[in-house]
Amino acid sequence: MGLPTSEEFYTRAGHIPDSEADWAEQQSTFRAWRKDSRFEPYWPIIDGLLAVDFAATQRWAAAARAVQELRETGYDFDAWREQREYDLKHADDHLP
Numbered sequence: 001m002g003l004p005t006s007e008e009f010y011t012r013a014g015h016i017p018d019s020e021a022d023w024a025e026q027q028s029t030f031r032a033w034r035k036d037s038r039f040e041p042y043w044p045i046i047d048g049l050l051a052v053d054f055a056a057t058q059r060w061a062a063a064a065r066a067v068q069e070l071r072e073t074g075y076d077f078d079a080w081r082e083q084r085e086y087d088l089k090h091a092d093d094h095l096p
Contacts, residue, residue, distance in 0.1 A: 005038045005039060009033070009039060009042050012026065012029055013030075013042075013045065013046075013049060016057055016060050016061045016064060017054070017057050018061065020054050023054040023057055027050060030046050030049050030050050031050065033046055034046050034047070034050070
């Protein structure tokens with residue numbers, strides 16, 4: 001028995017192709033899923049993924065590499081988020 005539909009979908013849709021052949025294979029999978037009623041809840045997402053060309057996926061890959069490099073250098077995403085929340089909470093505070 002194969003993967004449950006949701007796991008299969010998210011595994012494949014979350015993969016960023018590293019070659020044009022990989023991208024073409026992924027697009028073929030998405031086209032097949034678009035005709036498969038098991039994937040009907042995902043059709044709007046699949047439609048969007050089918051509209052993405054290989055060049056766009058390479059920009060996604062570059063962004064993913066940049067985020068990974070930030071993680072590896074110790075960038076604290078949680079600290080940024082916490083500081084942002086604090087700033088928004090105190091945006092209207094004024095000094096006397």
